[in-house]
Amino acid sequence: MLLHVDNIHKTYATADGPFPVLRGVSMDLQAGETLALTGESGSGKSTLLHLIGGLDAPDQGQIVLNGQDIAALDDKGRASLRRGQVGVVFQQFNLIPSLKVADNIAFQARLADRHDPQWCVMLANRLGLEAQLQKYPEQLSGGQQQRVAIARTLAPKPSLVLADEPTGNLDEQTAGTVMDLLLDLVAQSGAGLLMVTHSMALAGRLSRRLHLRAGQVA
Ligand SMILES: Nc1ncnc2c1ncn2[C@@H]1O[C@H](COP(=O)(O)OP(=O)(O)OP(=O)(O)O)[C@@H](O)[C@H]1O
DSSP states (O other): OOEEEEEEEEEEEETTEEEEEEEEEEEEEOTTOEEEEEEOTTSSHHHHHHHHTTSSOOSEEEEEETTEEGGGOOHHHHHHHHHHTEEEEOSSOOOOTTSOHHHHHHHHHHHTTOOOHHHHHHHHHHTTOGGGTTSOGGGSOHHHHHHHHHHHHHTTOOSEEEEESTTTTSOHHHHHHHHHHHHHHHHHHTOEEEEEOSOHHHHTTSSEEEEEETTEEO
16 A cells, blocks of 8 residues: 555644644555545645645644655654655746756755656656756746656655646646646656646546545545
């Protein structure tokens, strides 16, 4: 089992008092599986993704990735997990403006000591970025920037890829191309994919779907 999530609870403290966002969510993901996470705005999708990605810790429950309980890790342990085993693609591309495209692509893999130059070249070629490698992010279009972000995420060969509306900032045609590439490359790398999406068409292209309603699996 790649990912096992068991009875996760998360409550945020707000000015109006405690606000329970996740109320006992459980799910599993096998290596090579692709799962669409759907649900209305505010149902807790991004929160669940953040917890699985180790960006935050749950109040209760277990998140086991490759046999390791990440809910029990401290901040340092979670940071190390994020650099290597888990890759995240957000709606915002979050590239480093002062680094050339080639160095943006290799950045996380180098940090995690998992840099494989040949794999990076393959990713850049497949994503059509060969001619952009010596440029800076601001010289690229939105679609190109998101392709760089995808290459950066896949460069350390994560076993789990998390994506939060990764094409939400792109026009429909560019979004389609970028999504095709993301799905192809995830399949090629053998990683599992958990993707938040509002698009039923996109959800239909993934192997399974998990629908959240008010912080619970519907
Ligand atoms: N840090 C926080 N502090 C307080 N409340 C928060 C925090 N983060 C999220 N929330 C609230 O928790 C609820 C769930 O948020 P979340 O972002 O997980 O929903 P979502 O399903 O991803 O929504 P969307 O589809 O709009 O992105 C929302 O009502 C949000 O306002």
